[in-house]
Amino acid sequence: MLAVSVLVAVYKRSTAPVYKAHGLAQATMSDCVSETFSAIRTVRSFSGEKRQMSLLGSQILAFQRSGLKLGTFKSINESITRVAVYISLLALYCLGGSKVKTGELAVGTVVSFIGYTFTLTFAVQGLVNTFGDLRGTFAAVDRINSILNAVDIDEALAYGLERDIHTKKVQDENLRLFLSSGPNVNVRHLDNYYMSDLKSTNNLRTLTWAGDVCLEDVHFAYPLRPDVKVLDGLSLTLNSGTVTALVGSSGAGKSTVVQLLARFYEPTQGRITVGGEDVRMFDKSEWARVVSIVNQEPVLFSLSVAENIAYGLPNAHVSKDDIIKAVKAANAHDFIISLPQGYDTLVGERGGLLSGGQRQRVAIARSLLKNAPILILDEATSALDAVSERLVQSALNRLMKDRTTLVIAHRLSTVQSAHQIAVCSDGKIIELGTHSELVAQNGSYASLVGTQRLAFE
Numbered sequence: 418m419l420a421v422s423v424l425v426a427v428y429k430r431s432t433a434p435v436y437k438a439h440g441l442a443q444a445t446m447s448d449c450v451s452e453t454f455s456a457i458r459t460v461r462s463f464s465g466e467k468r469q470m471s472l473l474g475s476q477i478l479a480f481q482r483s484g485l486k487l488g489t490f491k492s493i494n495e496s497i498t499r500v501a502v503y504i505s506l507l508a509l510y511c512l513g514g515s516k517v518k519t520g521e522l523a524v525g526t527v528v529s530f531i532g533y534t535f536t537l538t539f540a541v542q543g544l545v546n547t548f549g550d551l552r553g554t555f556a557a558v559d560r561i562n563s564i565l566n567a568v569d570i571d572e573a574l575a576y577g578l579e580r581d582i583h584t585k586k587v588q589d590e591n592l593r594l595f596l597s598s599g600p601n602v603n604v605r606h607l608d609n610y611y612m613s614d615l616k617s618t619n620n621l622r623t624l625t626w627a628g629d630v631c632l633e634d635v636h637f638a639y640p641l642r643p644d645v646k647v648l649d650g651l652s653l654t655l656n657s658g659t660v661t662a663l664v665g666s667s668g669a670g671k672s673t674v675v676q677l678l679a680r681f682y683e684p685t686q687g688r689i690t691v692g693g694e695d696v697r698m699f700d701k702s703e704w705a706r707v708v709s710i711v712n713q714e715p716v717l718f719s720l721s722v723a724e725n726i727a728y729g730l731p732n733a734h735v736s737k738d739d740i741i742k743a744v745k746a747a748n749a750h751d752f753i754i755s756l757p758q759g760y761d762t763l764v765g766e767r768g769g770l771l772s773g774g775q776r777q778r779v780a781i782a783r784s785l786l787k788n789a790p791i792l793i794l795d796e797a798t799s800a801l802d803a804v805s806e807r808l809v810q811s812a813l814n815r816l817m818k819d820r821t822t823l824v825i826a827h828r829l830s831t832v833q834s835a836h837q838i839a840v841c842s843d844g845k846i847i848e849l850g851t852h853s854e855l856v857a858q859n860g861s862y863a864s865l866v867g868t869q870r871l872a873f874e
């Protein structure tokens with residue numbers, strides 16, 4: 418038994434890294450495949466197919482090598498165990514036979530011994546195999562832990578998640594363990610404070626249709642780069658039912674404003690209000706219902722065109738008439754009825770079977786149906802050709818009507834008719850006014866306009 422224990426201990430130590438390496442090789446291979454397919458457009462646009470194939474080829478070979486090594490370890494272990502077992506059986510036969518011969522033991526006793534030895538042998542073999550499986554499991558758990566430990570928690574996001582989960586009173590002890598064992602006691606305290614004060618949804622819808630949306634002295638740094646201040650005391654009022662354009666050079670913080678308005682993150686300092694109420698008083702999922710975002714690359718799901726349009730109202734009954742009304746307003750009816758199965762045509766993964774402009778108009782129809790009072794257009798027309806842009810722009814004009822809209826665009830020609838234009842620089846608003854007012858000021862906006870004019874001349 419001592420020999421068996423020593424064997425098991427040696428086996429445990431020697432096979433752990435081999436199991437780990439094999440699991441890692443498998444994970445690397447599947448990561449490569451999923452990454453390649455999820456970014457297939459980028460791969461194709463860089464003619465990277467061969468590169469990806471050769472990368473995957475080398476990873477498959479590494480997986481094969483680690484598999485062979487693991488197989489060798491397993492078979493050596495199996496052979497040693499079996500040899501040990503048969504040697505001990507042989508010794509038992511010899512010893513027992515000689516004892517029977519000298520009359521020290523009865524034949525029955527020796528036969529029982531041999532029976533027990535067989536039972537013990539199978540038990541030990543089972544034990545060693547179980548240890549083998551356990552090794553694999555420990556190696557996998559180790560890798561999961563190392564991934565979990567390496568990922569910095571995005572506190573702004575975790576904070577929102579924590580609140581949602583508490584709100585729904587999830588009883589799962591494991592989740593509770595994850596969520597309430599963080600070091601940030603203050604965030605949890607804040608969370609409880611807001612939890613007890615969440616306002617009703619009806620109130621939010623009424624407020625957002627009638628009230629202004631204000632960013633008040635908003636400061637923000639991304640959780641993964643806490644030392645880089647992206648927004649540094651930004652204040653801006655989006656007047657109810659009007660269009661505000663946010664312009665500025667690349668990296669000024671425009672998309673960050675969108676992320677905060679959508680509440681994917683919360684400001685680190687300052688606040689966002691609607692009709693004078695801090696938006697943190699409202700549940701995030703309810704907030705999502707009053708904000709619509711149309712961006713450069715709208716995501717469609719691999720469903721039919723009609724299902725994608727109705728996606729904006731997942732819990733409500735949507736009639737075909739409502740869908741067609743929204744689609745006509747989005748200039749999408751003509752192209753949809755010319756598709757093979759009309760409204761029932763499947764759009765493919767991420768809407769890949771439609772053109773960019775068609776996808777955009779389906780996304781606009783979806784937003785029209787959602788009928789959210791706050792609308793964010795983040796570079797919505799920048800990826801389109803002139804004809805598509807005209808169709809999409811006229812659909813957008815209908816969508817913007819009477820909604821509190823924030824438009825982000827690099828091409829200033831698309832924002833000249835906005836009720837107000839805000840120029841963002843270094844995380845602050847440095848100029849605010851209409852197009853003609855800002856041009857007359859001859860400041861940053863005027864020079865941006867000048868630069869773009871030069872570029873087109």
Ligand SMILES: Nc1ncnc2c1ncn2[C@@H]1O[C@H](COP(=O)(O)OP(=O)(O)OP(=O)(O)O)[C@@H](O)[C@H]1O
Nearest residue numbers: 639641642647665666667668669670671672673674
């Ligand atoms: N998830 C993130 N984590 C860390 N830093 C980020 C993240 N997203 C953006 N940033 C940084 O925040 C700054 C502002 O980025 P943002 O995308 O808001 O600028 P932008 O004005 O929208 O630029 P562009 O016009 O090029 O889209 C940049 O310096 C950027 O590197």
